[in-house]
Amino acid sequence: MKKITLLLSLLLTTPHVSAQIIWSADPNQSTKVGDFFKRFDDGNYPQDYCVSKGDEAGVTPSSVSVVTDPEFGKVWQINKPKNRKRGEFARFEGLVNSLSPKEGDDIYIAWKWKIDTQDGAQIDKEITVFQWKSASPHNQNYPLNMEYDGDLTLNAFGADYEGKVGQFARRAVLWRQPVPQNEWVSFVVHIKVDKDDFGGLVRFWFNGEQQELDNLQSKKYRVKLSDDHKTVYHRTNDGRFVYPKWGAYNKKSCHYNVNAYFHDMKVGTTLSSVLPE
Incomplete structure (x- = not known):
C-alpha cells in the first residue's frame, strides 16, 4: 500500500509527469535511491581499484545525498572521493519508478547536470x-558515453566481435563543448535501441538546442551520419541488455574528489515531453 500511495503521489504532484514521460527520479518525491534506480555503485572493490587490488582499506566509499540548490531546490548529489574509481547511479529500475530498455525502444533521456570538486x-x-x-557478455561494453576534462564529449563506441580491438581505438568523438565546473547545463539524448550495426540512432540536445554531430576524432570506428549531421546511425544495443549510468567513473577519476549534481532526470517517448523549460 505504501508503494501504491507513493506512486499516486508521483503521478498527481509532479508537474512534468505525463503520458509521454515513462520514468523520472524526483528527490522532492523520495530521497531513496532505490525508488528510482536499480542501485548505486560506490566502487566495487577489488574490481574497481585505483592503485592496486585490495586497496579498499581506508578509502571512503562514494555516496549519494539530496542537497538544496539555490536555483532548483532539491537535487541529487553524488560524491566520489579520491582513490575511489566510481560513484554512479545504475539503471532505471527502481522500486517505484521503473524502466527496462529493450530492442526497438525509441526514448529521450534528459537531465540537468553540473560538476565540481x-x-x-x-x-x-x-x-x-x-x-x-x-550487460556482459558484450561486444561494445558501452555503446555511448560522455566524458569530462573541462570539455564535455559525447562518444560512440563500435563493436568488437572478435575481441581484438581495444576500447579507446573503437571510440568516435561525436561532439565536444567546453563546460565550466559548477555551472548547470542540460542534456537530452535520443536513442533508438537497435543491435544491428548502424541500425540504431542517436540525437543530442545541449541546453535545449539540437547539436550537430560528427566523427571529430576516431581511429578504427566511425559512425554514419545524416546529411544535416543531426542524426547518428550506430549500434545502440549490446550484450544482454543496455542501461544508463550517471556519476563519475574510470581510473582518471581516482585523482579527484568529484561532486556530480543531477536535476530533472526523466525519460520520455517524445522530445517535447523532456525538453527543459
Whole structure:
C-alpha cells in the first residue's frame, strides 16, 4: 500500500509527469535511491581499484545525498572521493519508478547536470560522467558515453566481435563543448535501441538546442551520419541488455574528489515531453 500511495503521489504532484514521460527520479518525491534506480555503485572493490587490488582499506566509499540548490531546490548529489574509481547511479529500475530498455525502444533521456570538486581542483583528466552501458557478455561494453576534462564529449563506441580491438581505438568523438565546473547545463539524448550495426540512432540536445554531430576524432570506428549531421546511425544495443549510468567513473577519476549534481532526470517517448523549460 505504501508503494501504491507513493506512486499516486508521483503521478498527481509532479508537474512534468505525463503520458509521454515513462520514468523520472524526483528527490522532492523520495530521497531513496532505490525508488528510482536499480542501485548505486560506490566502487566495487577489488574490481574497481585505483592503485592496486585490495586497496579498499581506508578509502571512503562514494555516496549519494539530496542537497538544496539555490536555483532548483532539491537535487541529487553524488560524491566520489579520491582513490575511489566510481560513484554512479545504475539503471532505471527502481522500486517505484521503473524502466527496462529493450530492442526497438525509441526514448529521450534528459537531465540537468553540473560538476565540481570538493577541494576546488580543476578536472583536467577525462573522467566518465554518463554511460549507456551493456550487460556482459558484450561486444561494445558501452555503446555511448560522455566524458569530462573541462570539455564535455559525447562518444560512440563500435563493436568488437572478435575481441581484438581495444576500447579507446573503437571510440568516435561525436561532439565536444567546453563546460565550466559548477555551472548547470542540460542534456537530452535520443536513442533508438537497435543491435544491428548502424541500425540504431542517436540525437543530442545541449541546453535545449539540437547539436550537430560528427566523427571529430576516431581511429578504427566511425559512425554514419545524416546529411544535416543531426542524426547518428550506430549500434545502440549490446550484450544482454543496455542501461544508463550517471556519476563519475574510470581510473582518471581516482585523482579527484568529484561532486556530480543531477536535476530533472526523466525519460520520455517524445522530445517535447523532456525538453527543459
